[in-house]
Amino acid sequence: MIGIACGVLIVLLALCGAPLFAVFGATALLLFADLPATPRSAVANDVFSERFADSPILVTIPLFTLAGVVLAETEASRRLVAVSRALLGWMPGGLAIVCIATSALFTTFTGGSGITIVAVGGLLLPALLAEKYPERFSLGLVTAGGSLGLLLPPSLPIIIYGVVASIDIESLFIASFLPGLLTLGLLSLYSGFAWRKSRVRLQPFDARAAVRALWAAKWELLLPAALLSGLLLGVLRIHEAAAFTALYVLVIALFVSRELRLRDVPRVVSKCVSLVGAILIIMATAIGFTSYLIQASIPQLAVESMQALIASKWTFLLLLNLFLIFVGMLMDIFSAIIVVVPLIAPVATHFGINPYHLGAIFLLNLEVGYLAPPVGLNLFLASFRFERPMLEVYRAVAPFILVLLVCLGIVTYAPGLCTWSSRLVLPLRLDSLGEHTTVPGEAPEPGSPEAARGGEGGDRLQDLSGEGETLETLMNRAEREPQRRPELPTKARAR
Amino acid sequence: MLQTLQRWDVALARVEGHVVTLLLLVMIAVAALQALWFNLAEGGVGWAARILQASAWADRFLQRGTLCLAFLGASLATHEGKHFSIDLVTRVVPERVARVLLRAGALGAGVVSLALALVFFEASLASDATVPFEYERLTALGRQHVCDVAAADAARPQLLCGLRAALGAAGVSVSTLGGVTLLLVPVMLVVIGLRLFARGAGLVAPSKAASSMPGAVAEHGQKTRERT
Numbered sequence: 001m002i003g004i005a006c007g008v009l010i011v012l013l014a015l016c017g018a019p020l021f022a023v024f025g026a027t028a029l030l031l032f033a034d035l036p037a038t039p040r041s042a043v044a045n046d047v048f049s050e051r052f053a054d055s056p057i058l059v060t061i062p063l064f065t066l067a068g069v070v071l072a073e074t075e076a077s078r079r080l081v082a083v084s085r086a087l088l089g090w091m092p093g094g095l096a097i098v099c100i101a102t103s104a105l106f107t108t109f110t111g112g113s114g115i116t117i118v119a120v121g122g123l124l125l126p127a128l129l130a131e132k133y134p135e136r137f138s139l140g141l142v143t144a145g146g147s148l149g150l151l152l153p154p155s156l157p158i159i160i161y162g163v164v165a166s167i168d169i170e171s172l173f174i175a176s177f178l179p180g181l182l183t184l185g186l187l188s189l190y191s192g193f194a195w196r197k198s199r200v201r202l203q204p205f206d207a208r209a210a211v212r213a214l215w216a217a218k219w220e221l222l223l224p225a226a227l228l229s230g231l232l233l234g235v236l237r238i239h240e241a242a243a244f245t246a247l248y249v250l251v252i253a254l255f256v257s258r259e260l261r262l263r264d265v266p267r268v269v270s271k272c273v274s275l276v277g278a279i280l281i282i283m284a285t286a287i288g289f290t291s292y293l294i295q296a297s298i299p300q301l302a303v304e305s306m307q308a309l310i311a312s313k314w315t316f317l318l319l320l321n322l323f324l325i326f327v328g329m330l331m332d333i334f335s336a337i338i339v340v341v342p343l344i345a346p347v348a349t350h351f352g353i354n355p356y357h358l359g360a361i362f363l364l365n366l367e368v369g370y371l372a373p374p375v376g377l378n379l380f381l382a383s384f385r386f387e388r389p390m391l392e393v394y395r396a397v398a399p400f401i402l403v404l405l406v407c408l409g410i411v412t413y414a415p416g417l418c419t420w421s422s423r424l425v426l427p428l429r430l431d432s433l434g435e436h437t438t439v440p441g442e443a444p445e446p447g448s449p450e451a452a453r454g455g456e457g458g459d460r461l462q463d464l465s466g467e468g469e470t471l472e473t474l475m476n477r478a479e480r481e482p483q484r485r486p487e488l489p490t491k492a493r494a495r
Numbered sequence: 496m497l498q499t500l501q502r503w504d505v506a507l508a509r510v511e512g513h514v515v516t517l518l519l520l521v522m523i524a525v526a527a528l529q530a531l532w533f534n535l536a537e538g539g540v541g542w543a544a545r546i547l548q549a550s551a552w553a554d555r556f557l558q559r560g561t562l563c564l565a566f567l568g569a570s571l572a573t574h575e576g577k578h579f580s581i582d583l584v585t586r587v588v589p590e591r592v593a594r595v596l597l598r599a600g601a602l603g604a605g606v607v608s609l610a611l612a613l614v615f616f617e618a619s620l621a622s623d624a625t626v627p628f629e630y631e632r633l634t635a636l637g638r639q640h641v642c643d644v645a646a647a648d649a650a651r652p653q654l655l656c657g658l659r660a661a662l663g664a665a666g667v668s669v670s671t672l673g674g675v676t677l678l679l680v681p682v683m684l685v686v687i688g689l690r691l692f693a694r695g696a697g698l699v700a701p702s703k704a705a706s707s708m709p710g711a712v713a714e715h716g717q718k719t720r721e722r723t
């Protein structure tokens with residue numbers, strides 16, 4: 001009875017607009033209070049483990065976010081629009097494609113916070129209208145643009161998904177890359193068709209203007225190239241790449257373009273850190289909630305009930321898509337990842353879905369969810385930013401949702417798009433044997449730089465605990481480990 | 496009284512802002528230097544390899560730094576009213592009702608934050624309960640923490656021992672520097688809880704318009720509107 005009353009109070013707390021971290025924290029406290037012989041500190045124990053505080057990937061979150069916030073503070077969005085316009089403006093639907101490309105690039109670095117609608121959409125909507133693109137199409141395009149690029153590296157939601165699902169981030173970058181490009185390609189194609197219906201005149205290609213725009217945006221354009229080459233050539237590990245990105249963007253903004261002054265740095269960093277704090281505190285409290293789910297064997301129960309209800313992998317994927325779109329409508333992307341991934345990942349493994357394929361499906365669904373009426377976040381942002389009634393925004397985004405649903409169908413039912421790299425197929429095989437999800441590399445020579453880094457297959461952040469661990473703590477951890485990790489179903493192991 | 500509280504809130508936010516700025520910039524420098532040393536060491540530069548070997552602490556520093564940033568940032572987000580929330584109801588009801596609901600939500604969240612602070616405090620102590628072997632000395636009395644043996648020991652980490660003594664006087668037992676940084680989590684949760692209480696009681700207002708969407712969006716919107 002008391003439990004029900006507390007549950008009702010928590011729902012009321014959420015409906016009153018209380019911060020989500022408090023809602024998750026209260027839920028975890030309530031659930032653990034119900035478990036006999038479990039100390040209350042169990043709510044927070046996993047926060048100080050590899051699941052959060054000791055995770056090597058968590059370091060990348062403030063660093064990439066800082067890069068995004070600095071980019072948003074400068075005139076980078078204006079320069080990127082100018083480049084895309086100079087290069088693509090001559091094509092049928094050119095300016096619309098400019099909008100898609102720029103939004104994707106901007107979101108990739110700024111995350112899915114909706115800032116793209118404000119920064120890029122604010123610049124492009126007047127331009128689209130001035131070039132006589134239909135008003136509804138233009139509004140729909142800039143609204144849809146707000147979540148494009150979530151599937152392209154190094155987007156923050158990909159990193160958070162990797163942390164929560166405990167899978168290799170670089171492999172997830174590779175897995176989600178083609179689905180990300182497919183989304184952009186199909187939307188560009190649709191824009192080309194929309195252009196044919198309108199009376200927009202083509203602009204001739206001006207090589208001189210293109211070179212000028214490229215030169216002006218050279219520093220922003222160099223960044224993704226440098227970052228990806230650093231990662232792919234093994235020069236940078238993921239958190240070093242994040243530090244490199246933050247440092248690069250800061251140096252360019254402070255000393256090259258001089259659009260940021262030194263005295264602005266504390267304000268910009270505070271802005272970045274408050275956003276990071278708002279995300280990470282939800283993660284920290286939601287870990288208590290997911291720890292309960294694991295202790296109470298909820299994922300196993302979900303697997304069993306799914307087994308009874310659904311026989312085919314494809315039916316599961318269809319239902320998963322519907323469920324995730326619904327989740328995307330109601331929750332912001334970060335909370336959705338933290339809460340839903342631990343629940344669905346074991347079920348998906350049971351149905352033989354590659355974890356990286358699941359990651360791409362998950363993120364694409366949330367991309368659609370952002371736009372789905374009645375409560376998709378981008379709809380509110382667009383209505384607020386462009387001062388249009390919600391109903392008009394709903395109508396405007398409808399065709400874009402259809403295009404994204406086609407992409408979702410392709411990505412869901414053509415897993416090869418995500419698992420084309422053999423690197424991504426291997427972890428599933430190992431997974432099904434109950435081994436680690438990462439592919440172990442060769443053991444490094446003792447004393448070599450590789451050994452100091454923790455070797456190829458592992459990560460120094462993970463391997464060297466710094467404080468040094470006693471044999472006792474290692475043994476304790478080894479004892480705790482099987483309880484933390486849900487047992488894989490027998491069928492999945494046999495596969 | 497109200498003005499004093501508001502001033503304290505702003506002053507605390509300013510201190511937090513400076514701390515996170517310094518911490519994040521140092522973290523960027525450490526991670527960037529790590530990459531530099533590694534690549535130099537791989538290119539056969541001997542001194543870089545030696546620096547790399549000696550900087551094994553860097554990864555731990557980055558992890559603990561991120562944890563500190565997370566909770567200092569969460570406190571800043573509370574100050575600025577930038578936490579993520581479900582604003583389905585508060586968005587559709589009249590503004591006056593929304594204001595009352597938000598204040599009730601803040602009071603409830605304040606209570607939860609203080610309860611979480613207690614739980615995180617216990618968990619941080621439990622996490623630091625086992626003494627790592629490099630912090631132990633074998634004495635006639637058995638195994639002892641390095642700070643508990645004679646002060647003349649050259650290997651005695653002075654900073655840790657000072658902090659350990661100060662915290663010990665307050666009844667808090669820590670074994671490592673990492674354990675000390677973990678204590679920042681419950682402390683910041685208390686600060687967050689108090690801020691939410693003050694907000695709920697109407698004693699302080701968020702520094703910028705409270706909104707469920709990241710403040711950066713709203714601010715950038717304003718900036719872009721001004722430009723266009």
